[in-house]
Amino acid sequence: MTWREYHQCTKHSVESLRRAAHALDWANMPDPFRHYEGVPVLDLPADSPAPETPALEVLQGRVGATPAADGPAFLSQLLFYSAAISASKRVPSTGYRYALRVNPSSGNLHPTEFHFLTRGVKGWPDGLYHYRPSSHMAEQRALGGREITLGGSSGAIAFVLTSIAWREAWKYGDRAYRYCLHDIGHAWQSLALAAQAMGCETYATGGFPDDQIAQACRLNADEWPMLLIELRGSTVPLRVPDAGETIWYGGDANQLSTETIVYPRIEGIHNATKLGSIAPSAPGHTGCGAIQLPRPASSTLAFGEVVRARRSALDFVGGTQSISLPQLSAILTAATAPLAADFGGAHFIQLYLYAHRVDGLEAGVYRLWRERGELERIKSGDQRIAAAGLSLGQDLAGNACLAFSMIGDLERAVRAPGDRGYRYVHFEAGAIGQRLYLAAEALGLRATGIGAFYDDDVNRYLGIPPERGQVVYHFAIGYPVPDPRVEG
Ligand SMILES: Cc1cc2nc3c(=O)[nH]c(=O)nc-3n(C[C@H](O)[C@H](O)[C@H](O)COP(=O)(O)O)c2cc1C
Secondary structure: OOHHHHHHHOOEOHHHHHHOOOOOOHHHOOOOOOOEEOOOEEEOOOOOOOOOOEHHHHHOOOOOOOOOOOHHHHHHHHHHOOOOEEEEEEOOOOOOEEEEEOOOOHHHOOOEEEEEEEOOEOOOOOEEEEEEOOOOEEEEEEEOOOOOOOOOOOOOEEEEEEEOHHHHHHHHHHHHHHHHHHHHHHHHHHHHHHHHHOOOEEEEEOOOOHHHHHHHOOOOOOOEEEEEEEEEOOOOOEOOOOOOOOEEOOOEEOOOOOOOOOOHHHHHHHHHOOOOOOOOOOOOOOOOOOEEOOOOOOOOOEHHHHHHHOOEOOOEOOOOOOEOHHHHHHHHHHHOOOOOEOOHHHOOEEEEEEEOOEOOEOOEEEEEEOOOOEEEEEEEOOOHHHHHHHOOOOOHHHHOOEEEEEEEOHHHHHHOOOOHHHHHHHHHHHHHHHHHHHHHHHOOOEEEEEOOOEHHHHHHHHOOOHHHOEEEEEEEEEOEOOOOOEEO
């Protein structure tokens, strides 16, 4: 299996959806919470103070601060504002209630797990931990851990984000690997922005030897390491690292469902993308447009408040209510800020924007030239039916004020690092998506990630030959309709 074969055979089309009608086996739904049983579990203190720097300023690069004076308070705040449960939904017909988290996830299935290694964090034992969002606690899988190396990281705190593909495949079948990669991109920015709001910098590494990292962390076989994120900064409360030997507790990973169904195409693409190298990519296309984006709108809503309130809109209010051009400018500025990662400088994603209702911008499709902050109109006229139709008929892409197609330069991405580059394009798309979610929320709007679209039809509609880029993610932003199912 090559990236090209995988991508091709997981494209949606009217025929593919008819062919592959997939009934959900609710009795076998994977547990969205992983536990490593039988290990010491450490409390993360309750009532973490909310990071107060305005969210939009964090998205534009401002570094915040934290009052946390010790490790438990610091880690608790970091995880509470990046990965914790933040609300619940109740199904009116059955009364069934399920958790929603700070980081979004396709189908709310949450394939991403957060592991972290600490060294010399004040008041917190050095070791390897797995975050337990169900109770906001840390499972201590190893105490010490001096010899555990995570791709050369030497900072006090380093995260390993892993994917459990079966959780996602249960619903989405072969296409699920794409969503796992998007989810990692969202989780990465969720963590990186929380760290920044607390006064830290992060650096993500996508090129590492997978099996070595999986072994170093003694991951359960169903968890695949996807991204390493190192965190540094003067606000991390520090002490001298422990000198003792590592004591492994490991723990027994809980079984997520009665039966795990193997998807050979997912195994195939994961293996194909397993090479651990990163090589510089050639620069992407450059261009310009006739519309210069104005100064971005501002917002004073605090980071902590915004990330805890972030939700996906069920649908958007159609009608006439519009957003302003400065609001659009703020959204695009936030979405295209630099990403600190070994693949971050390559910019594989180009944004195409379906403007439905933006004051001062004629309805149409626009291409964003991020380096110049300019929009180039490539189609004129009402795009609401097209945007919804291309997003697998989901009304929300037409009822929003604007929708996006993210076009990934897959050919360029794989030229240097090989198929590994397939992951990077989707990480970048998820990362941009997370920034879109937060920018929208900070401006009093709401967003929804859209992983379901008719791949080739989008390319055809936008007039992009596949060798110049392929659609990898859709997004919609606007005024949400109330979702009566959300509680808390
Ligand atoms: C990669 C990705 C793809 C998604 N695709 C869709 C989609 O096609 N349609 C939709 O209505 N929501 C979609 N969502 C939104 C999720 O359903 C939503 O994040 C999840 O239910 C959790 O809700 P929350 O975002 O409010 O926490 C997607 C989210 C992500 C991260």
